[in-house]
Amino acid sequence: MVPKTRLGIAKVVVFCLLALPLVLLGVDVWREVQLPGSAFGPDPTEEVLHYLGQWGLRILLLTLAVSPASRLLRKPRFVRFRRMMGLWAFSYIVLHFAAYLLSNAGNSFEVILASTIHKVSFAVVGFYALLMLVPLAVTSTRGWQRRLGPGWRKLHRLVYPAALAAWIHLLWLSKGDFMDPLIYGLVLVLLFGERIVFRIRKERRATAANAV
Numbered sequence: 001m002v003p004k005t006r007l008g009i010a011k012v013v014v015f016c017l018l019a020l021p022l023v024l025l026g027v028d029v030w031r032e033v034q035l036p037g038s039a040f041g042p043d044p045t046e047e048v049l050h051y052l053g054q055w056g057l058r059i060l061l062l063t064l065a066v067s068p069a070s071r072l073l074r075k076p077r078f079v080r081f082r083r084m085m086g087l088w089a090f091s092y093i094v095l096h097f098a099a100y101l102l103s104n105a106g107n108s109f110e111v112i113l114a115s116t117i118h119k120v121s122f123a124v125v126g127f128y129a130l131l132m133l134v135p136l137a138v139t140s141t142r143g144w145q146r147r148l149g150p151g152w153r154k155l156h157r158l159v160y161p162a163a164l165a166a167w168i169h170l171l172w173l174s175k176g177d178f179m180d181p182l183i184y185g186l187v188l189v190l191l192f193g194e195r196i197v198f199r200i201r202k203e204r205r206a207t208a209a210n211a212v
Ligand code: HEM
Pocket: 049, 050, 051, 053, 054, 055, 056, 057, 060, 093, 096, 097, 100, 116, 123, 124, 125, 126, 127, 128, 129, 130, 133, 162, 166, 169, 170, 173
């Protein structure tokens, strides 16, 4: 059993670490406002968009890594950080979407949304990934967990297609440079692979126990 205060401190540390990229971005935006060109290149919105997309995907994958890490390292308390991490991933992705809207600021919201949804592009896959994450963020509280019962776990499996869609989004927009999709893809394969192996073992154990 870990003392409550130690867990509380660990939560604050994880919170601060996850907030750090946003704080650093805030500092850069402030520097840019003070002196244009001092923090970003010629297209600040584009840079902010990329930065937030990268961090959104990183934290999403980190969130997915919590359960395998807790199993492999036999530290069940790691799962206590999962909700906070998922919410941070969602926040970065929402801000990434906001930066996308800002980069299209000349157009009306309806035009941007219509072109995002109907145009077959990397953006539409990203948009679907974001849509899949919305119910997860909304139902992340303990109250919703209780209300939905076993359905909560089923609903939260949406995180897998969402992560896959986010990866396809990245692969689609990588024009010729496939290093990032390769690395993120490898991480996804490992994370999904561990879950498949874990399920197979669990079912085998259950079958063996029933046979006794
Ligand atoms: C789960 C949701 C999403 C994730 C994890 C995600 C992640 C990413 C990542 C990692 C990049 C590449 C950044 C880089 O190359 O440095 C990116 C780029 C981009 N994303 Fe997303 N994204 C998501 C949803 C969206 C949505 C909803 C939109 C807009 C509808 C969007 C629009 C874009 C655009 C316009 C780019 C830049 C494309 C370019 O380089 O031309 N993304 N995203």
